[in-house]
Amino acid sequence: MPKLKLPNPIPDQLRPRPQRPGEGNGRKSTKDVVIESGRDAGISVVDWVDERTSLSGAARWTMFRKVPKGTNWFYTLGSATMFAFLSQAVTGVFLAMYYDPSPTRAYESTRHITNEVFLGEFVRGMHKWGATVMMVLIFLHMGRTFFFGAYKYPRELNWVVGVVLLVLTMIMSLTGYLLPFDQRSFWATIVADNINGTGPFLGPYLADFLRAGPEFGATTLARFYSIHMLLVPGAIAALIGVHLYLVAKLGTTAPPWVKAEEPEQLRTEKV
Amino acid sequence: MADRRKEKSPYTEDRNIPGAFEGETVTRRRLMVGSVHAFGAMATAAIGLPALGFALGPVFERQRARWEDVGTPEDFVDFTYRPKVITVESGAGEVGKTTVYVRKHNEEVDGPVKDSYDDFVAISTRCMHLGCPVRYIDASQRFVCPCHGGVYDFVGKVSGGPPVRPLDRFYTRVRRGRLEIGPRYSVNSELRRFSPRDAGQPLDGIGQYLYPRRFTTPELD
Amino acid sequence: MNQREKEQYLREYSVLKAQGKPFFPYAVAKDSVMAFLVLVAIIAMSLVLGAELGPKADPTTTTYTPRPEWYFFFLFELLRVIKPAELTQAATIGIPTLCLILLIMLPFYDRGPERRPERRPIATTAGIITIVAMAYLTYLGASAGSPTDIEMKAPSDLDRQAVAQFDQGKLVAAQSGCLACHKIGHNGNDGPGPELSEVGARLPREAIARTLENPTAPMPSYAALRRDEPEQFDAMVEFLSQLR
Numbered sequence: 001m002p003k004l005k006l007p008n009p010i011p012d013q014l015r016p017r018p019q020r021p022g023e024g025n026g027r028k029s030t031k032d033v034v035i036e037s038g039r040d041a042g043i044s045v046v047d048w049v050d051e052r053t054s055l056s057g058a059a060r061w062t063m064f065r066k067v068p069k070g071t072n073w074f075y076t077l078g079s080a081t082m083f084a085f086l087s088q089a090v091t092g093v094f095l096a097m098y099y100d101p102s103p104t105r106a107y108e109s110t111r112h113i114t115n116e117v118f119l120g121e122f123v124r125g126m127h128k129w130g131a132t133v134m135m136v137l138i139f140l141h142m143g144r145t146f147f148f149g150a151y152k153y154p155r156e157l158n159w160v161v162g163v164v165l166l167v168l169t170m171i172m173s174l175t176g177y178l179l180p181f182d183q184r185s186f187w188a189t190i191v192a193d194n195i196n197g198t199g200p201f202l203g204p205y206l207a208d209f210l211r212a213g214p215e216f217g218a219t220t221l222a223r224f225y226s227i228h229m230l231l232v233p234g235a236i237a238a239l240i241g242v243h244l245y246l247v248a249k250l251g252t253t254a255p256p257w258v259k260a261e262e263p264e265q266l267r268t269e270k271v
Numbered sequence: 272m273a274d275r276r277k278e279k280s281p282y283t284e285d286r287n288i289p290g291a292f293e294g295e296t297v298t299r300r301r302l303m304v305g306s307v308h309a310f311g312a313m314a315t316a317a318i319g320l321p322a323l324g325f326a327l328g329p330v331f332e333r334q335r336a337r338w339e340d341v342g343t344p345e346d347f348v349d350f351t352y353r354p355k356v357i358t359v360e361s362g363a364g365e366v367g368k369t370t371v372y373v374r375k376h377n378e379e380v381d382g383p384v385k386d387s388y389d390d391f392v393a394i395s396t397r398c399m400h401l402g403c404p405v406r407y408i409d410a411s412q413r414f415v416c417p418c419h420g421g422v423y424d425f426v427g428k429v430s431g432g433p434p435v436r437p438l439d440r441f442y443t444r445v446r447r448g449r450l451e452i453g454p455r456y457s458v459n460s461e462l463r464r465f466s467p468r469d470a471g472q473p474l475d476g477i478g479q480y481l482y483p484r485r486f487t488t489p490e491l492d
Numbered sequence: 493m494n495q496r497e498k499e500q501y502l503r504e505y506s507v508l509k510a511q512g513k514p515f516f517p518y519a520v521a522k523d524s525v526m527a528f529l530v531l532v533a534i535i536a537m538s539l540v541l542g543a544e545l546g547p548k549a550d551p552t553t554t555t556y557t558p559r560p561e562w563y564f565f566f567l568f569e570l571l572r573v574i575k576p577a578e579l580t581q582a583a584t585i586g587i588p589t590l591c592l593i594l595l596i597m598l599p600f601y602d603r604g605p606e607r608r609p610e611r612r613p614i615a616t617t618a619g620i621i622t623i624v625a626m627a628y629l630t631y632l633g634a635s636a637g638s639p640t641d642i643e644m645k646a647p648s649d650l651d652r653q654a655v656a657q658f659d660q661g662k663l664v665a666a667q668s669g670c671l672a673c674h675k676i677g678h679n680g681n682d683g684p685g686p687e688l689s690e691v692g693a694r695l696p697r698e699a700i701a702r703t704l705e706n707p708t709a710p711m712p713s714y715a716a717l718r719r720d721e722p723e724q725f726d727a728m729v730e731f732l733s734q735l736r
Contacts (some may be wrong), residue, residue: 403558
């Protein structure tokens with residue numbers, strides 16, 4: 001049965017305190033028993049899950065892999081983007097509890113969220129500005145990757161996945177800002193739809209598909225809502241998974257100016 | 272050169288096929304692989320085709336022509352436009368409406384009347400660059416788009432900026448003493464009629480073939 | 493990168509990695525600080541800037557000036573600066589699609605082994621130019637006004653009455669659609685008509701009035717305005733002659 005390995009040597013804080021002479025007279029105090037059984041319960045729950053999933057290996061592989069020397073604050077931009085996405089997901093779920101994607105009710109429900117729901121404007125503001133923050137972070141993250149040459153061998157595929165994520169994020173922000181259904185939303189959607197329509201041959205049908213008809217109609221908003229909260233976020237979540245797996249598999253790059261000092265052994269071998 | 276006897280062997284084990292096990296024949300393997308593909312494809316199609324058809328349905332649905340009453344023919348003059356709000360899409364409330372600019376046919380600028388739909392000119396307010404709302408400015412007799420700088424002259428032809436064709440128009444007719452506005456149609460730079468296209472799709476030269484007629488185009492009744 | 497360079501990179505990388513620290517908790521610590529800062533930024537923006545809701549969507553409007561969210565300003569401005577109608581398709585799908593293909597294929601055409609930005613002059617320059625171009629387009633998009641807004645200040649040497657007349661003439665000019673074809677200050681379209689920001693220095697009052705009444709095509713005549721509302725016409729002429 002696989003067991004979680006305790007760090008070796010065990011840090012002093014985790015080592016049970018040696019009993020002083022005469023203390024407890026061989027019996028443990030109630031406090032010690034509670035602490036000890038609590039600790040045991042925790043370990044056995046983790047053990048129970050691990051016995052059935054063998055996840056501890058994967059967890060160790062992702063968490064205790066080494067990041068190369070010279071890793072700096074620029075390397076937090078990717079995880080920050082992911083965090084912004086998670087924040088969008090959480091606020092989005094709650095906004096969906098009050099929002100109504102019908103052309104006659106959408107604006108009213110957004111106004112209701114903004115003006116009447118407790119903390120409504122705050123949560124909607126978080127979702128709105130979260131989009132801006134995510135957009136900025138994703139561009140910064142891409143800029144870092146570009147200027148550090150981090151898209152080169154062996155990380156080409158991860159760059160491709162990243163660009164697809166960028167495009168999906170832009171689709172998210174576009175479909176997202178139709179939803180409040182104010183003037184800006186409406187006309188931006190008309191323009192975006194017509195941009196799709198300018199593709200030769202298929203464009204006109206694609207525009208009809210996005211609008212669910214030749215004009216902006218009763219179900220257009222629901223279509224954009226479904227794309228915004230189900231289709232694209234699902235794809236983004238899946239691709240973030242792929243992106244992260246590749247990061248863990250290939251390792252994060254070192255800053256390009258950090259040079260490896262070859263270990264003694266290799267240097268002598270060369271000579 | 273591979274061993275001929277091994278090539279002919281009916282057992283997958285002898286042929287070094289990945290995942291082979293003792294006693295498995297090549298034909299059995301082929302049957303299983305075939306079922307994977309066939310039933311997988313059928314299952315995918317069984318989910319995918321209805322779902323896709325459901326989502327794509329509106330693309331193939333022919334719309335009905337609507338005729339909207341906008342008043343008596345005497346309400347309109349031939350030297351300037353009157354804005355009128357009509358409904359172009361039912362079931363969408365306020366969002367199904369649009370504004371059209373209406374005037375009488377003016378032989379000086381429009382030439383002779385073509386047919387019974389041409390006694391009045393009804394011009395759409397969607398810019399033919401990308402669909403922003405254009406405004407008619409009486410002082411300069413121009414339609415001006417606020418987005419990307421499109422400008423149209425009195426009859427709706429492009430006089431500057433990026434729009435690819437003149438402003439769309441609507442069929443008009445007079446029934447029982449009332450002026451009615453019908454379905455939208457598009458025009459090329461010579462004002463020849465085409466089925467309604469979206470903004471940004473040119474109709475001159477090769478354009479009408481690059482951006483074909485859509486299935487949703489309503490038929491005039 | 494050829495096989496030897498690939499192997500060399502992997503060798504150097506494994507050395508650097510061996511000299512590094514474990515992801516947890518060293519990198520995660522930085523990540524969580526950053527995550528905290530991101531959330532602080534989002535909350536601060538939400539509290540300070542709020543969630544503005546514009547007027548309700550109205551497809552019948554003819555006076556609204558649509559503008560996208562700021563992160564689409566560069567695309568919006570791209571559509572504005574590409575004026576010829578023949579290039580509209582290039583601006584809407586051609587250029588964005590091409591840029592996207594270039595972006596996604598980047599690791600497949602930039603295959604050199606060098607990673608330091610200062611030793612990849614072409615890549616670095618291209619990257620900086622792209623960023624500057626996008627920033628500039630974003631700036632232009634953000635400052636693009638409505639076609640019925642002129643933001644010219646009256647000259648400082650005018651008295652109060654003259655300033656009032658200047659402002660009235662500005663309003664008439666703005667609402668007469670001049671900006672559709674002329675640039676005035678930061679506003680309006682550069683062409684097909686000439687820029688009018690300094691027209692008062694080029695033409696005397698009378699010449700401006702004459703041009704407005706009997707223009708050369710395709711400019712429309714404002715004779716009807718002079719006949720029906722002479723005060724407004726005079727205000728517009730006065731305004732234009734003050735531009736210098």
